[in-house]
Each structure stands twice: as C-alpha cells, then as structure tokens.
Amino acid sequence: MKWKSLLLGTAIGFTAGYLAKQAMDQNSALSPEKILITIKKALQKDGKIIGSWILMTPEPFRKLDIDYQVYKGGITRKNDVQQEQFEFVVDANTGTVLELTKK
Template identity: 50%
Template sequence: MKWKSFILGAAVGFIGGYAVKEILSQKTNVSPEKVLETVKKQFKEHGPISGSWIHMKAESYEKHPMQYHVYKGGISRTNHGENEQFEFIADASSGTILDIRKFSNEL
C-alpha cells in the first residue's frame, strides 16, 4: 500500500464529511409561499377565502421567553355574509403557525 494514496484518500474523506456536515447544519427557512399555502389550506376547510398576503422577509418575534424568526401574513374570508380578517404569525424555519389573531370590525 502506498502511504501517499492512503493519506490522500483519508484527507478527501475527512474534507467531504466535514462539507456534508456543514451543509446539513445550515438552517434553512420554509419559503413564505409554502407557509401561505398551508395557512390558506387550513382556512379553506372553514369557508372560501377572499384574500391573503404574507411578508416575504422573516423577522424576529418573541413569544413568552422564546425567540423566533417568523413570517407575518393575513387572510380574509366571508363567513355568513360578514367579512372576517385574520393575521397569522408562522415560524420561518418550520412553517408552524405560532399565533392567529382575528381583527375586530368594531372601531
């Protein structure tokens, strides 16, 4: 066995393993479009949607002692002839909905 070949193979294996580890450890966000699609799917189970929106850039959000990067968005729908509007906050890394708030029509 040639030592040069062995050392070269070990070095390539080590560098390749390290590169894979780094790629897998990078945190990636769910796309905002995917988050909005999921939220709309959940709302459609309770009636038709008349509009929706989402901020395309994730922002910091604190809920209790936890810090998140989140997408904020909104859904509007008609329920029994009344227009209802909701704001949602979803975790950018998993797409999980953290909070939903209904806007009041009263001024």
C-alpha cells in the first residue's frame, strides 16, 4: 500500500510540475493584440490610425548581437496633410519596441 501511495504522489508531482511549466511558458510572451493596442495608442497622438496589422506568431530576430523573439507589424496613420506608414518590431516577452521605421 505504501508503494502505491509513493508512486501516485510522484506521478501527481510530475504532472503538476509539467502543467505549471507549460502555463508559465505560455504566459511569458505578451499577446500580439495587447502589443498592437499599445503601439496604436502611442502613434495616435499625432494623427488618426486608419489601419494596422501584426503577425500573430513570434519569430526570431537579432539586433546588436542579441537574439529576441519578436512580433512584427505595421500601422497607417493619417495626419492633417498625408498618410504615414510605420513598421515596427517588438520584443514578444517585454513589449519593448526594438525598431520603428517610417516608410
């Protein structure tokens, strides 16, 4: 009876650890939707946002010899005179903008 309890406890412990690790891995990256909302709020101060997109899958990116997992996207903004297009690269884990270029 003691062996069954030991094996059951061990199995439950391994299962709980595995599930906790999976949950932590999924929560480590910010959602692309939240990142896009943040970028749009920052850029709408100087004009109306008329279009936006973001890739939903993070991809590898290297800048200054540092490797990142990033989301890439773009925003179209209309100011008083013209339309402006921006492309951005954002760290998927922290939400830090690594690149923002005007096209």
